[in-house]
Amino acid sequence: MKHFWKGTLAAAIIGFAAASMPVQAADETVCGTDRSIDIAEMSWPSAAALARIHAFILENGYGCDVEVVSGDTVPTSSSMLSRGSPAIAPELWTSSIEKQWTEAINEGKVVKLSDAITDGTLEGWFIPRYVQEAHPDLKSVAGVIAHPELFPDPEDPTKGRLYSCPPGWACEISTSALFEAYDMAEAGWNLFSPGSGGALDASIARAFLRNEPILFYYWGPTSILGKYDAVPLDMGPVDAEIYACNTNPDCDQPARKTAYPSSPAIVGAAAWVPEEAPVVADYFAKVGLTNDEISALLVYGDENKADAAATAENFLRERKDVWTTWVPDDVAAKVEASLG
């Protein structure tokens, strides 16, 4: 808390100094706006860590007046649309708010600054790498379905068990549809609902700790995929139309096969950011990370019981090769200096 106040105070003084000086045109190393930049810290770990990383760089590197506010997909995006605040959402999954988001972009209320996850998000069925190494033919979904005996259901050992998605999540519908499309019940499989995200994580952790086989639905980037070496199964091509039908309870066609489409996670910003703070907007245009980088970040937080701020600080210390490419050299020097 102390640190936070010192930071805000320093930022306020710098902001005041900058405001009282004649406006410097196109300087890439200062913030360029005295308006407070509020960054949304989403409720899930990867977005929280990203928010902290960007807040640190903007505050210490560019001298912006930064505030981190907590948020979640729907409330944050609707507040961005209506009030232009928070200014930045560093990891916004637009698939669940697609309609409103596209409309708002067209109306010029918000902008997409870049992709937060450059190689796309991951969603699919996974098995542990040690299982695939022992059985090299388990590469695709069809290959795994042919061997239910390798993934026995403890409550019904004659059948295999697919760990599905927690009840009520959109992925529960899509996974059940695929279970049906692949005729897995006929092939000797049970669809097991873990009941909650926590129980799904615990089941996966148990299997990996005990070197047991497990076939599970999961998504990335997450600390689970960073921590445990799981391989995604080849699910064939994505067919957006089939997927839309599979996930729509009102669609009366039978379920068909498709891979999970990659949903876009972007850096979203209120429209005033590129207008009033072009330097900040330029900075965010470069900040994409890959799945592996984000997963590694989360593993650090998980293993060291670090909160988002400590995770972000560790990233800034350890991955200079990554973040120094986002900023000019003297900004990087300032950030490094404040890391101590």
Next chain:
Amino acid sequence: MFPEFVDTRPLRRAVDDALNWVVANWGGAFEAAARPLLGLLNAIQFALLATPWWVIIALVTLAAWLATRQWKLPAIVFAALIFLGVMDLWEDAMITTALMIAATLTAIVVSIPVGVWMSRSLRVRQVITPILDLMQTLPSFVYLIPTVMIFGPGKIPALLATIVYAAPPLVRLTDLGLRSVDPAVIEASRAFGANPGQRLLGVQIPLALPTILAGINQTTMMALAMVVIASMIGAGGLGYQVLQGIGRLEVSRGLFAGLGIVVLAIIFDRVTQSFGKQLQARIGLQEVRI
């Protein structure tokens, strides 16, 4: 803010590592040890699902009549069971009932001896009471996730969690019932030369039976209260419907499944209570006769 005296991270890491170690080395053994419980639950569930619905409705309604000898309770029970069937909740209700019965039976086997032990020694009571408080107040998810890791997901951790939550009232009420037996009666039985075993089984437990039955009634209610939580770790049943309803914002699904849980609770509560009252009346008569 409170100053940081020690860095608690090593401690937290040690706890997590210890859990991981237990899971890696003993997870299989724990799962095997819990197999009999799973067997009990599966047997009850199989029996309930294999019995035709009208047989179950007839039996439960008959039980309600035997408990009250009036038409009112059987009518309520009959209507409640028909509601479950009509709302397409029958199978889920049977799965939930099986979990509840298995948890209650296990709780009875464990709790009554513990309650008897507590009633006989002040020290035991001092040790066990805080444990019971802990079992009832510790947020379930705190121990559910480790239980899932140790025993594997599904019915076993759900059953264990239900037992942990449902057993304390029975222990407390057994203890209370035995302690409130009139000392004069104990004194009299001692004067007649009854040994401690005879005193317990022949005098104390029968006299404490209404209180113990109230404890069993409480245990069944607590077990039903855990249904939704148990579904969050893969137990299925009515709780799962509630979770799905909440998650998809299908208020109707959640509401009807929730009402299904209420209906089950009413049936079990009223029937066991009526049996308890009947028993109490009978014991009262016996006392008069003595």
